[in-house]
Amino acid sequence: MKRATRFMVEKAAYNGGYVWSYTADFSRRWGELEAKPSMVWVQPPGTPTMGHLFLDAYHATGDDYYYRAAERAAEALIWGQKPSGGWNYFIDFGGPASTRDWYETLGKNAWRMEEFQHDWGNATFDDAGASEAMQFLLRLYVEKRDPRWKPALDRAIGFVLESQYPVGGWPQRWPVNPKFEGDYTGYITFNDDVAGENIKFLTMVYQALGDERVLDPINRAMTSFLVTQQGQPQPGWALQYTPDLKPAAARSYEPRALATHTTATNVEQLMTFYELTGDTKFLARVPEALDWLDKVKLKAPRPDGRTHPTFIEIGTDRPLYVHRRGSNVVNGEYYVDYSPERTLGHYSAFRKIDVAGLRARYERLKATRPEEASRHSPLKARNLVPLPRYFATRDLVTSDLNVHAQRGGSAPDPEAVSKLVAGLNAEGYWPTPLVATSNPYRGEIPPARPDGDYATTHVGDRTDTSPYPAKDPPLGISTGAYIQNMTVLIDWLGERR
Template sequence: MLTRRACLAAAAATPLLTAAPAAAAKEVEAARDAMRRATRFMTDKAAANGGYVWSYLPDFSRRWGEMEAWPSMIWTQAPGTPEMGQIFLDAWRATGEAQYLNAAVAAGDALIKGQHPSGGWNYVIDFDGEASLRRWYETIGRNGWRLEEFQHYYGNATFDDHATVGCGRFLLRLALTTDLPRLRAAVDRTIAFVLDSQLPSGGWPQRWPRAGAFNNHGHPDYTGLITLNDEVMDENIDFLLLILQQWNRPDVEQPIRRAMACYRDLQQPAPTPGWALQYTPDFKPAWGRTYEPAAVSPHVTAIAVERMLDFYRLTGDRSFLARLDEALDWLARIEAPAAAHHEGRNHFRFVEPGTNRFMAVHRRGSNAQNGEYYVDYDMTGQRGEKHIDLARLRRHVEQVAALTPDEAVRHSALMGRGPSLLPDYVITRPQGGSDLNVTASRPGMTPVTLLVEGLNAEGYWPVELRTTSHAYRGDGPAEAPPGFVDRGQVGDAWDTSPFTETSGPMGISTGAYINNMARLIAHVRGARPS
């Protein structure tokens, strides 16, 4: 806990925003009271050593991160402990109340306790120790058919799903706010992890340090390969830019430049001039999980095109623009047939390098023990999975390419120019991460009065948990149960993968707390929410 003196000192260094005059004082105070009560519930009832998972049953008999968690566990994937820490800091900045800064420090300390000796983080932290975590992987993790990344205990740290960088960003902000030595040391360890794990190519692996190769359902271990999947390189570059600007570490500039050059050079040759999810050391597309074939990916390509524009504006180097027209023309050629478009999704996920044939992923069996994923070219019944607005992307390329190098770098953070990369308020848009209970609901903008009224007597906003999982019941049978029909998200009753139903129990949602708090904070600030 921070002392009152420390809170006052931190507050003096960070001026507060006042509520807009038009906001009725009574309504603002009601919002503040709801924020206090909701936060007290989360810190006093839901937290485990200051950290959080994604959702809980009201009696806390079951809880979930991306998979079912034990009471001793917290989650680093969004919307987990780092995002909770960020919303606490946002609430403190808006109100100056010590409750929120204390909660942020507690979340930071929880992450520090779970920081891997290398300086990064795993998806999950178990305060009961490594033996307990291994048991979880050997039971719940091992039986999550769809989530192969949890079927093997690596004992190292990951960049996947922003786990390490999300923790690092929050601890950086918290350290700059409080200047506590233990927080500054944790940030330095995170920076060392990002720098030490950078591959000779300039890219990054999904996991590090290398924990020994293993057989991934007949494929080699993919976790040490150059990884773009889930924005690994994007997030690491952005994190190092933040460190360069905010932490006075000029030594990160060259690693940033090496990473940008690697990202550019990962673009494949014609006739498939796009980018892939992961790569071998010689820059060829590689297998990831068994449902991620060695393919070129249209949606990763669209992201990469945007990043090349960013890199031009950071460096003024027009080599980042050189092959973008190739990529755009390729995206136009491999758009899914109109009959396969689905809810605006106009591209398939995987395209074979060198042939431009679409690749389809299927599965057979019923659980992690008897089931398998396989890949072929049979697109019967396949629907578009990703939306790409190619016209908008072309316009953006044309606008940025029209800038001279001097114009492009006018606000380059790499060159010490432009605004702060650390905003005053971090959580200004709905947060969902991989939490299907949050991302699947897509609620509208709830009026503040209804948010206040919706907070129950215990201090949380009840949320229908439509996405849960089967409880662990041992390893699944060696053959599919009679009459089993695969629904896609989950297999039989032994599969511990999360799945979504049309209805579910009411419960407590970390993501709902974060998003509702952001709405109330915006109201208290007198700001128009994003």
């Protein structure tokens, strides 16, 4: 564990921060897109996730080296914290000119990565980056009550409170400052669990700090799930809503529609809200949503087990399918129809939703008295509630496009632990196939006419800088693999004690 951590801290890190993956010679590196050497990633599993892991390792070993590594990660995050108190997807220590150059080259040419095609200039709640950074700063502060971390934590709390709409939801980006055509980032957002993550953070603030300012925002946020659920005969949810609570479109491949996976996630959240509050209003319309999910499911599961179309047309319950034509940011476009053939490769047209499991949880909660269901709620605790000692891979996203998150819970397998110990190479990292790669920016102007068929691929022509699966992935350094492997070893230490 120490050798692997020394490699990450002393060779992979830049100013205490991390991206998602690196070639073995460090000649290239990636977050969700290719990154400059001066950049570190906030979006998981980047710098905040590494900070969580370091705190976990510190708790497991008592070794101060891990705590110092967590401090360096926090320093990187604080350097890149926006005046609003939030974060962008990444931090560029090269300064504004370097960031501008990245957006005008690698970001601008990433056809399917529309959120990276220009610099919005504000902070984002998307993809749990801000949430994970805020949770990490809170953990670090309460660990030793070191006052160095309090100002940044206070700014982060302020970011969540000040950006909340009166109805209780949050925009995807804030401060809201529309300046690009088709800007959707000021809409109330459920996509990627923006609201759920903010409620989780504010709940952690209350349980760890006893800050009563967050109670009304938490309650308003939970209520926003109720007021955005559509009425019969389509009691589901959309990915995002206009400020006057109408379902709205977002990126070119996210049409105005109801979303089955978002509906399932929001049903899960409503049941969690019942456990937090004991208020039966959060269970009242769950059966309607579950019945609707059963109604719109596919006639038969797909070979990969997916059970539902992603998007459902408002007013008809017909599945909507997104397609694309062209080859790059200049000649390419997305469009929607009713055909399930040749759908996007990079954004699934189908989802696997366990409606039976959701219904079983609902029935358990319905049979549980409100005071019993909420008995362990941190919102009802009379005293401060300690935060969990371990976070990484328990409730965090650690997929860096090369490895996929594995949730903890089962006891470590001795053979697997032995393989991890033996698999650490002489340099101090676990060689991992870098499945995700991208075309380097070559300075070419994207051609005005398509040069092939890219309807179902992750990447377009040679000018497209979007990530895609490599045919012959080289071995390299994966931040996600480091986090997952360290967590197995941390669990093993726990089992031995």
